[in-house]
Amino acid sequence: MPPHDTQTGRPPVGPQVxxxxxxxxxxxxxxxxxxxxxxxxxxxGYYDVPMLKPPVWKDLISWxxxxxxxxxGAYVTSRLAERYGGPKFRPLATVGTCVAAxxxxxxxxxxxxxLGDPKRFHHMLRVFKPESPMNLGAWxxxxxxxxxxxxxxxxxxxxxxxxxxxxxxxxxxxxxxxLLVAVADVGGIPLALLLASYTGVLLTGGATPAWCKxxxxxxxxxxxxxxxxxSAVSLAAEALGRVGVDTAADVARGPLHxxxxxxxxxxxxxLVGYLSSVRRAVPxxxxxxxxxxxxxxxxxxxxxxRLRPWLDIGSAAxxxxxxxxxxxxxxxxxxxxxxDPQSRL
Amino acid sequence: xxxxxxxxDIAAELPNAFPPRRTPxxxxxxxEVMGFFTDATLCIxxxxxEVACKQWNQLPADGLEFTGYSYDNTKHLGATxxxxxAFKEKITPDFGKWLMVSDVxxxxxxxxxxxxxxxxxxxxxxxxxxxxxxxxxxxxxYCVVACPFGVIDRSMIDGHAHKCTLCFDRQTEGMExxxxxxxPTDSIQFGPIKQLRERARERVERLHEQGRADxxxxxxxxxxxxxxxxxxxxxxxxxxxxxxxxxxPQPLRNQAPRYAAGxxxxxxxxxxxxxxxxxxxxxxx
Ligand code: SF4
Numbered sequence: 001m002p003p004h005d006t007q008t009g010r011p012p013v014g015p016q017v018x019x020x021x022x023x024x025x026x027x028x029x030x031x032x033x034x035x036x037x038x039x040x041x042x043x044x045g046y047y048d049v050p051m052l053k054p055p056v057w058k059d060l061i062s063w064x065x066x067x068x069x070x071x072x073g074a075y076v077t078s079r080l081a082e083r084y085g086g087p088k089f090r091p092l093a094t095v096g097t098c099v100a101a102x103x104x105x106x107x108x109x110x111x112x113x114x115l116g117d118p119k120r121f122h123h124m125l126r127v128f129k130p131e132s133p134m135n136l137g138a139w140x141x142x143x144x145x146x147x148x149x150x151x152x153x154x155x156x157x158x159x160x161x162x163x164x165x166x167x168x169x170x171x172x173x174x175x176x177x178x179l180l181v182a183v184a185d186v187g188g189i190p191l192a193l194l195l196a197s198y199t200g201v202l203l204t205g206g207a208t209p210a211w212c213k214x215x216x217x218x219x220x221x222x223x224x225x226x227x228x229x230x231s232a233v234s235l236a237a238e239a240l241g242r243v244g245v246d247t248a249a250d251v252a253r254g255p256l257h258x259x260x261x262x263x264x265x266x267x268x269x270x271l272v273g274y275l276s277s278v279r280r281a282v283p284x285x286x287x288x289x290x291x292x293x294x295x296x297x298x299x300x301x302x303x304x305x306r307l308r309p310w311l312d313i314g315s316a317a318x319x320x321x322x323x324x325x326x327x328x329x330x331x332x333x334x335x336x337x338x339x340d341p342q343s344r345l
Numbered sequence: 346x347x348x349x350x351x352x353x354d355i356a357a358e359l360p361n362a363f364p365p366r367r368t369p370x371x372x373x374x375x376x377e378v379m380g381f382f383t384d385a386t387l388c389i390x391x392x393x394x395e396v397a398c399k400q401w402n403q404l405p406a407d408g409l410e411f412t413g414y415s416y417d418n419t420k421h422l423g424a425t426x427x428x429x430x431a432f433k434e435k436i437t438p439d440f441g442k443w444l445m446v447s448d449v450x451x452x453x454x455x456x457x458x459x460x461x462x463x464x465x466x467x468x469x470x471x472x473x474x475x476x477x478x479x480x481x482x483x484x485x486x487y488c489v490v491a492c493p494f495g496v497i498d499r500s501m502i503d504g505h506a507h508k509c510t511l512c513f514d515r516q517t518e519g520m521e522x523x524x525x526x527x528x529p530t531d532s533i534q535f536g537p538i539k540q541l542r543e544r545a546r547e548r549v550e551r552l553h554e555q556g557r558a559d560x561x562x563x564x565x566x567x568x569x570x571x572x573x574x575x576x577x578x579x580x581x582x583x584x585x586x587x588x589x590x591x592x593x594p595q596p597l598r599n600q601a602p603r604y605a606a607g608x609x610x611x612x613x614x615x616x617x618x619x620x621x622x623x624x625x626x627x628x629x630x
Contacts, residue, residue, distance in 0.1 A: 115504070132487070
C-alpha cells in the first residue's frame with residue numbers, strides 16, 4: 001500500500017478510476033447542458049472521489065450498540081418484572097439484573113477502545129453538551145452504570161431472604177432498600193430507555209446518507225433492545241433453570257414470550273420503515289428479519305416439558321444474533337453510503 | 346493491569362481538560378470574524394497553497410501516488426491535508442476546460458462538527474473560525490461523520506481529528522494564513538468576512554459583465570438551508586463538479602423528534618412488559 005493509505009486509512013481511488021476508463025469529464029453526448037439544467041443526476045461529480053469521509057469507527061461500535069441494547073432491555077424487563085410482577089418474579093428479577101450488569105460491563109471498554117486516543121476518554125465528561133448525542137451518551141452510560149450498580153447492590157443485600165423477612169429488618173435497612181429501589185427504578189429505567197435509543201440518534205447525527213436525520217433508527221434500536229434484552233433474560237433463566245437454580249423460568253415464560261413477540265413485531269415494523277426510508281439497498285438486513293421470524297416460530301413449536309426450555313434457549317439465541325446483526329448492518333450501510341461516490345448531497 | 350505509564354498520562358491530561366476554558370466568540374456578523382474567499386476563476390492549479398499549508402503547519406507528506414485522472418494527485422482533504430486543489434479536466438465532444446479550485450474547511454457559521462464534538466474540543470475561536478483544540482480531542486470520530494463536506498478526518502498518527510485552523514497561530518500575530526500568502530494569483534483571499542463578501546459580489550458582477558454568466562458565489566449566504574460559510578467560493582460550474590454538496594444537511598439540528606421516536610417505542614414496550622407481568626402476578630398460582 002502506498003504511504004498515503006497508511007496515514008489516512010483510505011482506499012486508493014485513482015488507479016481504479018483510471019483502469020475502468022471513467023476519468024474523463026462529462027459523458028453526455030452533444031455537449032454539456034447549461035448550468036441551470038443540471039441536477040444531481042446529470043452532473044458527473046468529481047471523478048469517483050466520495051464526497052464524504054467514511055466513519056473511522058471499528059467493528060467494536062456494533063458490539064457496543066448491541067450490548068448496550070441488551071443490557072438496557074434486560075434491565076427494563078427485570079425491574080418491571082419485580083415492580084409489577086411481585087414476589088413470584090423475584091428470582092427472575094435477580095437473574096435479569098445480573099444479565100443487565102454483565103452486558104453493561106464491556107460497554108465502556110468497547111467505547112474507549114474505539115477512541116483515537118483512549119487515555120483521554122474522560123474528556124467526554126469535562127462538559128455537559130446534550131446537543132451532541134455522543135456527549136449525552138457518555139453521561140447516560142455513566143449514570144446508567146450507577147443505576148445498575150444500585151440494582152445489583154440491592155440484589156446482594158436481599159440475597160437468600162424471603163419477602164416478609166426482608167420487610168421487617170429495621171429502619172436503616174428498610175430506608176436503604178427503598179433508596180436503592182428508587183435509584184434503580186425511577187432513575188434507572190428512563191436511563192436504560194435512553195441508553196437503548198441514543199445510539200440510534202447518534203448515527204442520525206451524521207451526514208452519512210444511510211443515517212442522516214432518520215427518525216426510524218432510534219425507534220428501531222429501542223425495539224431491538226427490548227426484544228434482545230428480554231431474550232437474554234429468558235435465555236439466562238432457562239439455562240440456569242437447567243442447572244437447578246431457581247429462576248422462576250416456568251412462571252416467567254408466559255409474560256416474557258408476550259414481551260418478546262411484541263418487541264419483535266415492533267422491530268420488524270421499524271426495520272421495514274427504516275429500509276424504505278433510506279432508499280438504498282441494504283442487502284444484509286434480511287438477516288435480522290429472518291432471525292426475528294425464526295425466533296418467533298421456534299418459541300411456538302409444540303414441545304413437551306423437556307424440550308420446551310431448549311426451544312426457548314434457541315429462540316432467544318436467534319433473537320440475540322438478530323440484534324447484533326442489525327447493529328452491524330446499519331453501521332455497514334453507513335460506511336457503504338459514505339464511500340459511495342454516487343451519494344452526493 | 347493498566348500500566349503505570351497510562352495512569353500518569355491520564356493524570357497529565359487532567360489540567361488541560363478541567364476546567365474547560367472559554368473564549369469569547371464574536372457573533373457571526375461581527376467585524377473581527379475572518380474568513381477565506383476562494384475564487385475558482387483565478388485558480389491556476391499550481392498547488393502553492395497545498396505546499397505552504399503543509400510547510401507552515403508541519404504536516405507530513407501523503408506519499409507519492411498518481412491518480413491518473415488529472416493533475417490532482419491529492420484527491421481529497423484529510424487529517425494531514427488542509428488545502429486540496431481540485432483539478433478537473435472536463436472534456437466533452439464540443440469543448441474542453443479545466444475546472445480548478447482550492448478546497449478547504451468551510452469554517453461553517455453553524456458547524457455540524459462543532460455541534461457534534463462531545464469533548465468541547467472543537468470551538469469557535471476569537472476570529473470566528475472553527476478550531477480543533479489538539480490537547481482536548483480524544484479522537485471519538487464523531488465530527489468525521491458529522492461534517493457534510495467530508496473535510497475533517499482522524500489521523501492515524503496521533504489518533505486526533507485535524508483540519509484547517511485558518512492559521513490561528515499566524516492570525517494571532519496579525520499575519521494572513523499561509524495559503525493566502527502564497528497564492529500567486531490572489532485566488533485565495535483572506536480578510537474580514539464582511540469585506541470579502543462585498544468584494545466577491547463585485548467580482549461576480551464584473552464576470553457577468555464580461556459574459557461569464559455561470560459565475561456564482563457558493564456559501565457566501567447559505568447553501569440550501571445551510572450556511573453561511575466563513576470560507577466561501579466563487580465557482581463557474583455545478584458544485585458537484587468540484588465535489589461540493591448542493592444541499593449539505595444540518596443533521597444535529599432538531600433532534601427532539603428522533604429522541605421522541607426512540608423513547609416512545611421503548612416506553613410503549615416497557616408498558617407492555619409492566620402490563621403482562623402485572624397480569625401474571627394477579628393470576629391464580
Ligand atoms: S466544513 Fe466540516 S470541518 Fe469545516 S467547519 Fe464545516 S463541518 Fe466543520
